[in-house]
Amino acid sequence: MNIPFFNYSFIHGQYKQELSNIILNLSEQGSFILQQELSDFEKNLANYCHSNYSVGVGNCTDALYLSLKAAGIGKGHEVIFSSHTFVATASAIHNTGATPVPVECGEDHLIDTKSIESAINSRTRAIVPTQLNGQVCDMEEILEICEKHSLILIEDSAQSLGAKYNNKAAGSFGLTGCFSFYPAKVVGCYGDGGAVVTSDDEIYDKIFLLRDHGRKKIGEVVTWGINSRLDNIQAAILDFKLKKYHLDIDRRREIASKYIDGLAEIDDLKMPRKPGSDKRRFEIFQNFEIEIKDETDRDKFRQYLSNKGVGTILQWGGKAVHEWKGLNFKQKLPFTESVMRKSFLLPMNTSLNDKEINYIIETIQNYFK
Ligand SMILES: *Cc1c(COP(=O)(O)O)cnc(C)c1O
Numbered sequence: 001m002n003i004p005f006f007n008y009s010f011i012h013g014q015y016k017q018e019l020s021n022i023i024l025n026l027s028e029q030g031s032f033i034l035q036q037e038l039s040d041f042e043k044n045l046a047n048y049c050h051s052n053y054s055v056g057v058g059n060c061t062d063a064l065y066l067s068l069k070a071a072g073i074g075k076g077h078e079v080i081f082s083s084h085t086f087v088a089t090a091s092a093i094h095n096t097g098a099t100p101v102p103v104e105c106g107e108d109h110l111i112d113t114k115s116i117e118s119a120i121n122s123r124t125r126a127i128v129p130t131q132l133n134g135q136v137c138d139m140e141e142i143l144e145i146c147e148k149h150s151l152i153l154i155e156d157s158a159q160s161l162g163a164k165y166n167n168k169a170a171g172s173f174g175l176t177g178c179f180s181f182y183p184a185k186v187v188g189c190y191g192d193g194g195a196v197v198t199s200d201d202e203i204y205d206k207i208f209l210l211r212d213h214g215r216k217k218i219g220e221v222v223t224w225g226i227n228s229r230l231d232n233i234q235a236a237i238l239d240f241k242l243k244k245y246h247l248d249i250d251r252r253r254e255i256a257s258k259y260i261d262g263l264a265e266i267d268d269l270k271m272p273r274k275p276g277s278d279k280r281r282f283e284i285f286q287n288f289e290i291e292i293k294d295e296t297d298r299d300k301f302r303q304y305l306s307n308k309g310v311g312t313i314l315q316w317g318g319k320a321v322h323e324w325k326g327l328n329f330k331q332k333l334p335f336t337e338s339v340m341r342k343s344f345l346l347p348m349n350t351s352l353n354d355k356e357i358n359y360i361i362e363t364i365q366n367y368f369k
Contacts, residue, residue, distance in 0.1 A: 001359050005345070006347075010349075022240060026236055033231070048242060049197040051177070052204070054197040056194075057196060060088065060182070062194060062228040063179065064092035067154045067175070068128075073098050076098075078119075080116055082336075083331075084105040088156075089128055104335045113142060116142070128156055134284040135160065140166075154174050163282055256283070256288060259288060269292055292344075310347065314344050314345070320339075
């Protein structure tokens with residue numbers, strides 16, 4: 001068997017005809033920039049994320065950057081994030097002029113709330129937790145910390161569209177929530193794409209201006225801005241996919257449960273939380289990240305899986321953000337570093353059929369026999 005980590009052509013083939021029609025029709029109309037399909041998608045996405053508004057932007061990195069800018073974050077400020085994230089979380093902070101402050105993740109790989117508390121000082125202005133792997137962080141505690149220290153909360157929800165905590169959608173806890181529609185994300189478009197969701201009138205107005213050169217709808221320039229618009233064709237594709245997305249979530253949760261049940265007996269592996277096991281949480285499994293207890297065995301194990309035709313990857317290329325030498329972080333985060341040495345991703349995609357999942361489970365079982 002050959003099971004690639006990700007299968008782009010399957011994703012395209014699934015709704016080939018419908019998506020081709022969307023692209024063709026909008027191209028014939030010349031509806032490319034800031035058109036009806038974008039407004040429709042923004043409305044539907046806001047609803048889906050239990051928020052009043054959404055603004056389509058170029059990608060999630062811009063969504064984070066524009067959120068921080070609109071919230072007044074900049075030079076002299078510190079912003080806390082979990083180092084087990086994509087570099088984009090930190091670069092969005094850095095590019096506002098503020099200082100990104102990496103903290104530890106916990107056992108579940110989500111930001112560690114104790115580590116947040118010990119990083120707070122008088123310069124701290126905001127926390128940007130990453131809703132990692134399709135899970136939602138401990139939002140009760142994080143909101144409490146924000147309240148206690150008057151900090152702004154911006155959610156990096158790039159991996160958690162549709163995930164919930166106490167029935168509240170990822171992205172709807174903070175001043176804004178930021179999403180990515182990069183092709184390999186749970187809802188992906190045909191290139192780069194992203195969005196901000198918010199229920200704050202003022203922040204919505206600001207980000208709406210910032211993403212289009214500081215212009216109001218009629219073209220009047222009222223402030224400095226950038227060009228970071230979600231293309232109309234991408235928005236139309238995403239609107240179509242969002243309507244089908246619940247089917248993908250069901251399947252992803254089913255695959256996660258199969259992995260967790262099938263590998264439960266293997267003491268050398270640590271699995272994510274089983275869907276339904278924590279009643280507060282509803283996970284959508286953007287990724288299925290597991291740990292091998294003996295980190296010195298990880299690369300050999302991945303090589304074995306590769307020889308058996310099972311594609312795996314190391315998230316973020318195998319390093320937490322603070323570990324990239326070129327970024328000049330001074331922090332040492334031993335727990336996160338050990339997590340990075342032990343972790344990797346198994347295939348987690350709607351393209352996987354049961355036969356393939358069973359094959360992956362059996363192949364893993366055989367290794368530990
Ligand atoms: C994918 C991702 C991003 C970046 O999204 P882009 O749309 O590529 O800018 C940011 N944060 C996390 C956690 C991601 O997984």
